[in-house]
Amino acid sequence: MKESRKTAILLGATGLTGGIFLDLLLKNDTYAKIKLFSRSSIGFTHEKIEEHLIDLLALETHSALFTGDDIFCCIGTTKSKTPDKDTYKKIDFGIPVAAAxxxxxxxxxxxxxxxxxxxxxKSSVFYNKIKGEMEHAVLAENVKNTTILQPSLIGGHRSEKRVGEWLFKQVMKVFNFILIGTLAKYKSIEPQTIAEAMIWLANNDCEMIRIESDQIKKIGT
Structure with a gap:
């Protein structure tokens, strides 16, 4: 068995992908400790977990606790969940950049x-623009092993109701069969696949900095 030695920092453990990723970390012998930073509790305890319930919009005030080996940021909101654009930017731009x-x-x-x-x-679409600005700001910090995953629509079942998203996922299940070649990156992707890719990327060499959805699938499956 591989000796446990690393400490992981996870932002967004209460979300769909973050929750699945946390489960992988708990089962992975490479990680001895998992530091969770979130607004609400995951609802259970584990010998590996060190949970910090904080205001994520003030993450920079918790620098003394923010120590470890690998940082995984699964933070993200949606237009329906966060309609106010200023708040949306504070979450999708502010938190990852603070982590960097x-x-x-x-x-x-x-x-x-x-x-x-x-x-x-440079996108005219606000939400794409914020993500792009976030990526640029994160990379400007020049953290040695920075990897940005760019998944397409994430599948799976969420606890909260998102009717529009659910309908779109059903449509994408059909279109996935015809999205081939250069269009393959637009196929929906399962959160488990993203989580598996993140584990691999943190523990193996990879020259890619931005990884699109089809490449995430190759790494995570």
Whole structure:
């Protein structure tokens, strides 16, 4: 059995992908400790888990606690859940960028962030623009092993009701069969696949900095 030695920092453990990823971390012998930073509790305890319930919009005020080996940021909201654009930006831009700044400050060399396919700082679409600006700001911190994942629509079942998203997922199940070649990156992707890819990327060498959805599938399956 591989000796446990690393400490993981996880942002977004109460979300769909974050929850699945946490389960993988708990089962992975590479990690001895998992530090969770979130607004609400995951609802259970584990010998590996060190849970910090904080205001994530003030993450930078908790720098003394923000120490470890690998940072995984699964933070993300939606237009329906966060209709106010200022609040949306504070979450989707502010939290990952704060994590990158703390990684640099505390000399944490591995940073893996979930962004989105279509992220583009020059986009006329507000949500794509914010993701693109976030990526640019994160990379500007020059954390040594920074990887940004750009998944397409994430499948799976969420606890909260998102009717529009559910309907779109049903449509995508049909279209996935015809999205081939250069269009393959637009196929929906399962959160388990993203989580598996994140584990692999944190513990193996990879030259890619931004990884689109089809490449995430290759790594995570």
């Amino acid at each position: 700044k703390l990684a640099k400050q505390n000399k944490i060399s591995t940073l893996i962030i979930i962004s989105a396919l279509g992220a583009d700082a």
